[in-house]
Amino acid sequence: MATYKAPLREYKFMLHELFGVEEVSSWPGLEDATPEIFDAVLEEASKICENVLFPINRSGDEEGCTFENGVVRTPKGFKEAYDAFREGGWTSLSAHPEYGGQGLPHVLSFLVEEMICSTNMSFGMYPGLSGGAYNAIAAHASDELKQKYLPKLASGEWAGTMNLTEPHCGTDLGLIRTKAEPNGDGSYAITGTKIFISAGEHDLTENIVHLVLAKLPDAPPGVRGISLFIVPKYLDGDGGPKRNSLACGSIEHKMGIKASSTCVMNFDGATGWLCGEPHKGLKAMFTMMNTARLGVGIQGLGVAETSYQSARAYAQDRLQGRALTGTKYPEKPADPLLVHPDVRRMLLTMKSQVEGGRALAVWIGKEIDKAKHHPDPAEREAADDLVSLITPIIKAYLTDMGSESCNTGMQVFGGHGYIREWGMEQLVRDARIAQIYEGTNGIQALDLVGRKMPMHMGRLLRRFFHPVDAYIREASQKPELQEFILPVAKAFARLQQITAFIAQKGLADPDEAGAAATDYLQLFALVAVGYLWTRMVEVSLPKVDGEDGLFYRGKIATARFYVTRVLPQTNAHAAAIMAGAKPLMEMEDAAF
Template sequence: MSSGGIPYRAPLADIAFVIERWIDAPADWKCMDCHESLDAEAARMVAEAAGQFSADTLAPINGTGDLQGCTLAEGRVTTPDGFREAYRAYCGAGWTALACDPAVGGQGLPQLLDAMLNEMIVSGNHAWAMYLGILHGAYACLNAHAPEWMRAAWLPHLVSGRWLATMCLTEPQAGSDLGLLRAQARPQADGSHRIDGQKIFISGGEQDLTENIVHLVLARLPDAPPGTKGISLFLVPKLLPQDGGFEPNAVFCDGIEKKMGIKGSATCAMRFESAKGWLIGEPHRGLAAMFIMMNSARLHVGLQGLGHAEMAYQLALTYARERQQMRAQPRPQGATGAADAIIHHAPMRRILMDLRVWTEGMRALGYWAGHVLDLTEHAPDAAERAGQQALAALLTPVIKSFFTERGFELASQALQVFGGYGYVHEYRIEQIVRDSRIAMIYEGTNQIQALDLLQRKVLAGGGDGLAPLLDAFRHEANLAMRCPNARAYGQTLTQWCDRLMEATAALAKDAQADAELPARAAEDYLRLVGVIAMAFSWCRAVRVADEAHAHKRQSACYFYDHVLVDAGHWLARVQAARHVIPMIDVG
């Protein structure tokens, strides 16, 4: 028996529940000038089309792409069979333009629907999705910071998907610490710059999907101050437009990495040798210009964790329904044979329920984050836009770190359902385990995300930085306590909000005498916030569920009984962080 033939099935019913009931996005869209004509029916049509594309076009080339991988010959990358055709179909259907401004050829749809699309394409084929990973972020960065001539020349090609983009940050000596960057930019008399340097781990740095690639490169000007305050951002194309055609720029791919997973994605080492480029935004303000791109990228990486969890759940559930092993105790009604489907065995049911409640809970939180980004731009009231921006700043590191960690762990749990077959490529789950691991590392490691949350956002200013998120949790708890079906969940959520607030206050106080304390506590603190956010997710799900979604009540009960206990573990670890970690003796 093989799970290789199990197709991806877009979770359309749950997506509709999240968008229409959990978020109630159509009500907010009516208050936005740019989305007032969008309704639930239109959103469902987008979801159905995206799900069909992922199932019919992307999923069938996922396993073969993993086995084939990419090749590099004479500086040119060849992607796996079917990748180019899938990309042409993607562009032809207009997916690259989904959430872009109509003024530059976009469809102007909400980022919430773009988040939904990203979940689906990662579920279908993570490696293929990597080529598009930075496209919307690059569009947003140029749209916000590039001069008008640059926007007119480059944005339409990115929005249409005719050209793809990369983000060139990392260098051999500079990973998380961008202050160590050495790439140089020399101003030219015509207003352009010449870029010299090496960049590594560049997803899609070279590929055969598009005729041109727009590299967004961090480099230093000659008068740059040291550290991160001396970094500027430049647009450096692979090919330079010239007299109606193109001429090669001095941009070279020196190699592609042999990796643990996402083998169909070309992860490139790039070399810039006096390559022509142009400054984006202000000199020495490259990180500020790139910040928009990073926020978009980090939300999409978090949604990769959701996509992995969803596909792992589908594979494990199907296998557990078919695989016969031993007799279950107690036996299922009507069972007569010597063995029962393993879905009837309690250990398997527990794994499957963990997969279900985490996946559906994360979907609500991840889509909510996409909707919050829409509100930061388009809410009619300025005060609401500012409040949503503060909320988005807190949600971004939680979703990036917590979702990717859970995506990997859930894929690993799903593999256990298959037993020995799970270790075999034919059953597809081992590829998900391998592919999902990278998401915890790139776009800012999960440790960096945790430090960003606790040090830069929560503790800065005295320790009340978590207030926008806690206020949202408490507001939901208060609503739930007025609803008979959700009252107990609201009470429990309130209790955990109190404990989180107390733990945060203790950290803020103790950190005054122990500068390293936030770094020791940050990862467990983010996990604590993540589990409580899931409690918030399921509390709201119970409150808004009608009889057609009665299974949501069963899932919420399971989460609060079996999973929320994890919060106690993470709280204890946060409290234990007051003890100094000893230096390891390497002598």
């Protein structure tokens, strides 16, 4: 079976030692978010994740959701688990107290989300989508709509969804055909079909609040004509809830996350209300999408952690062969897999990427809180810029890493990894979707290169480049950091050169930017994680001989592996970018 235990020691290191989250409680609105609260919440979250969600992960995958006569039923145990989850207050963690939320920091929510995704990614889809809907309504809806919907979403009594994709259009939302006709009373009649709607129909909550992209009769063409509407499953009618004119037409039969319902949703003149301004739905949509993209990145991190823990346990227990340098465990008939260099390579690759990716996520989680709560407007702007820049990197890098780590974990298990009972093949299947939905990773790369890089004359890039450059200069003066900071400094210089190269080439030929995008995102991510690993080493070095010395020595050894065996991948990405667009674009279409 797959193995999982919440990495609470890791969380404490990230929060208290690396990023100093005690600072958060000094920001207006987060006064109650003390270090003690962080630790207590994570401890309680670990219990429900380990004891309630993890035990139904495999059974939920095997049973899946069922669809009959328009009704979707989740697998056995999911309704009870959701009720326990809701009653524990987990749906309201970062929601505003005005609407019944706990008002806790997003950085804390990130780590709770990681535990949820580690233990049951399918389950996490339901409250995860509700969180995206909550954020969009909170940011764009009228006060009347906020008062009606946000308390129910925060409490978990109602769930939320995002209805964007249609059968003929995915990323190109300007092609949507769903219509919104005014009813004359302030509401609209929504008509159209949406596909791939996660949690579009289920039996966990008494109502489902759909956020639907549609076009008004006077809508201008393309994405400038998109509006966002709140379309609940049930309306407030006389004598009780009244069913709206919408229905699930079918559910998809998928490769993974089978306990999460993926629905075709049909809207037949369903009553809805405008969320935000007419024709400004794209802006509101990005509020949902940015929340979702960060959440999907956390999904990649979560499944990678479970894959690593499972592979580590298997490598420690499975006896196979003898060490190349001679027997290590003579009392046993064979040595454990852990003695073999290639097995250690796989485990260290997972460990270095998971822990480095977590540092990236926690860093940006704290910046989200800073952008919202810091008393200094300049600090808020700088934090918001950094979050905008790194969001596509978190989504794409962590999900690529998650899928890779799950495949690597399966490889450690060998043939047993391919067999269902060991749990690794489910991780591989579940992880794969994260690279696709909420904007494929190729789209994330285009967002980074095409939107974030030139935005505000490069201001977003400077929010990363300037502090990292300053840190490298400072760390380069410390002898104990030389073996770590020098490789990072070289990779960082390479990133700066490649950034200038893409900016110059992309202005002359957009295909050049498009051809470089994916390699550039990966190059950027590797450098960012390398920078964070050096910071982790700096924190760990003074503590290697203390009471918890093994933990810190492990950090330093993992960092050494990363900068010598993973970070050099930046060379390959840079070389691919420098090759330009010609190797991609010169092929005649018919020759494919």
